[in-house]
Amino acid sequence: MQSYVRISLIFLTLAASMGLILRLMQSGFPLMNYKYLLHTHSHVALIGWVYNGAFIIISNLLQVENSKAFKRLFWITQLSIIGMLLSFPFLGYGAISIAFSTLYVFCSYYLVILIFKYTSNKSRSASARFLRWGGIYLIASSAGPFALGYFMANDMGDSNWYNISIYWFLHFLYNGFFLFVVFAHLTRENHPKGKSIFVLMNASLILLFGLSTLWTDPPAFIYLISGIAAMLQIMAFILLIRNKSVNLINSFTKWLFRLSIAAYGLKLIFQLVGCTHSVQQFINDTVPYSVIGFIHLVMLGFFTLLLLSYFFNNQLIGLTNISKLGSWLLIIGIVLSEVLLFGQAALIQLSIPWLTDFFPTLTAVSSLMPLGILLLTFSSFGNHTVSPSLKQ
Template sequence: MSPKRTEMNSFLPDSPVRFRRMWVNCALGFFFIAALIGLTMRAFPLWDIPYFDYRNLLHTHSHIALLGWGFLMLSGGIVFSLASSSAELRRFTWLFVAAVISILGMLFSFPFQGYGGYSIAFSSLHVLVSYGFIYQIHAMLRKENSTPGIRLIRLAIWSQLVSTFGLWALGPVNIQLGKMHEFSLMCVQWFLHFQLNGWMVFGVLGLIFIQFEKSGHSFRWAKYQEMLLLASLILTYALAVTWAAPSPLAFQVNSLAVILQFVAYFFLMKAMFEGLRKVSMVPMAKLLLQLAAVSLLLKASFQLLLVLPSVAVISYTIRMYVIGFLHLVLLGVMSFGVFGLAVQKDWLPNHLLTRLGLWFLIAGFSFSELLLFGQGTLVWMQLGFLEHYHVCLFLASGLLPIGLGLLMIQVFTFKIPLQKPIKNQINFKTNKTLLMKSALLWSLGISMMLLTACGGSSEQTAASSESATASPQAASSDPKGIGEVKSVDLGTGINPTLAEEGQAIVDMKCTACHQLNDKRLVGPGFQGVTNRRRPEWIINMITNVDVMLDQDATAQKLLEECLTRMPNQNLSQADARGILEFMRRNDEEKAGQRDAAVN
């Protein structure tokens, strides 16, 4: 073949290089969309956002970030790092198409229906597609030498597989026990735990070590260290158990697990920093990998603090800590890790616009993490809220889509450089139409079957709920709630001093999850609450929240709607009375009426 013909083939839309570019661009596009949705969520405490429900946007953001960006980019990094021929890459064509279809389906269903028939169908389709990725990647791994990088990738794909067991268990558990049962929460946490701490952490570490190994740097990773890492992954699930159903044994297991994890990470980080010193790398790529390593060390250090049960409880009851930790893994460890490798491998062009976009990402991540962990610590210490906290968090989060936008401009406009073709390269146009049609029909067929299977879930869940209500353990429907407060003297008007005291407590402990209008944030808005709930119910909900969520029918319904358990803030009845007075004043100002529930 003539040189001119070779040059033309390298620019064919179906070439391996073009396929890789399409894969990376799709992952970046989903990351950009997830960042925009996240920015919209940050705007909820600041402005009235019409048409969209916060909870639905939260589900959309988490699915697109975790699956559209995280899964797609990490799986692509593994595929294009290990594939030795175009024939191997062709095996992933239909899987890639099906994955994109499932993610697009989630993107266009979750914002409007939350968890519903279509969104569940597309989510389930993505799980099935992930099994295809696991099978094909496992086949590639069998041909590789058992180096530390390959062993980590193997652990990563097994973690991906194990994480999905929680999703398949979720349906039967919800039908039999209800959505709010502790086992239902544990199923969700099972998926998230093995996704973040297994699939993503092990996957990006494996890719980094494979890059070092291909650059000539090798190191020894003893078998006992691998077993230590695996044991720590399994045992740290105990923290999720304590979140759903606190028990002394779970706290003790978690304390042991985080110590084992810290030791296991120590060996890996020691090898990683040694590789960063010895392997010649692009400066920007080296910086990003260093940030990924630092993020992993911070993750391990923060979790090491959870050996104290009191700190472990704080870690999942203060929302800022939960969000900050999730971002530390997904953005700090996984995203910076794969971005560093993409720059090093020239999957992202090392140009000025790329570096500028990455610096925006670094700044947005750093500022938002400082705000989240800083404000979480202030809440823990009962020192109130930072001035303009929500404005600052919105501005910091705005740096992320700006950076991603610059990256997308760069990758969508730069010309693909001439590269050596992968050995045994064949034309991707061969049977392209057949592949694409079969992938599309397969994906749509699976979606329709899953949608049909989901058709009776709502009725079954409702029947389960009715059955639970009719049982001897049925939740109380007393309009005054459950607790020591049986009557409240509201007086003849608003007590301004008491209302001011209540506002100070609300500003310090409540505004992270509740707005003063009627819009839902994490929990429902405060506007109109005194017109819907009796004052005794409100005070009991504040001072006796755990019992109320377990036994009060109204509180349980709110928990089912919000899917986030309200933490016990250890407030006194006097504190709660001040909050009630502030709520009465807020309703008088915003709703034009207060205390309608008493009349």
């Protein structure tokens, strides 16, 4: 399992490095095709890091570390990620990159089959229900990329439907699959409110997609159902944090975990306030800052820090001076970049003079993240004690 973590961290390092290059290009350095690199950055971050991290959690929850089917699936998935990494920067959405993306989609389908197979004898537990429904939402998310292909083939790349397809993919991938895998982990130890949390989260998921369509100024009832869904998720969160469900081995791991949970709490608040027309207008006026800030809050502040706490807690990354330094550089980079992104959005909305050297400043701050991740990756190759049950 350590090899899986190392590979995931390498992909995270590459994704963060590409993010830094994107920042440099926004600062006036035309290094390559921005749109192509953006596609590469998002695919490697989502699949190479967060999806791989979810795969590791699933393997551990189902206790299938030695399953040949899971091993083969993992390595084939890595082939698809490498293919996307080597094709998207130069071809964008071309035949080769689409072929590797399709390979990933079919790998994800097979993962769902395995989840249902290995949870067949405990399907009534909250953790198994989260895994199963997370798998269903993973399949649902794939409708987004397939729809994108149709819209691109019919010259509808500038249509609302094209953008809605992207939001569909992201919503069901990270609010559905990723988040449900995390909740499967957090409710695995017979959480006293596990089933109630599952009912609330599952009831909210489809309704919450309405939040991703509010930028189109839909009818008022879409705002209402989005607000209801946001409230249901807040209720589930309250039930979750009122009962301790995760045993953490040291103070540093607890700190990472608490930071990730705090980021998730901010996500829930933003979701709720985002269900109002005035806040949606603010978002529409500040898309390059507020939307990217929100996505990074979820992907970096919540998922990434939670995955790191999970890896540290299971001794899949050794807790050394290097790994702690890397973690702190990453955390500082995340916090400062979020302050800059949301701060710039607020300045624009208040008609206050903007930070004129915003992108160079953001680039400097963002450089802390790939540096920190590189140290974490380097540390993962060091010698340290690993729990026998997690060795591979």
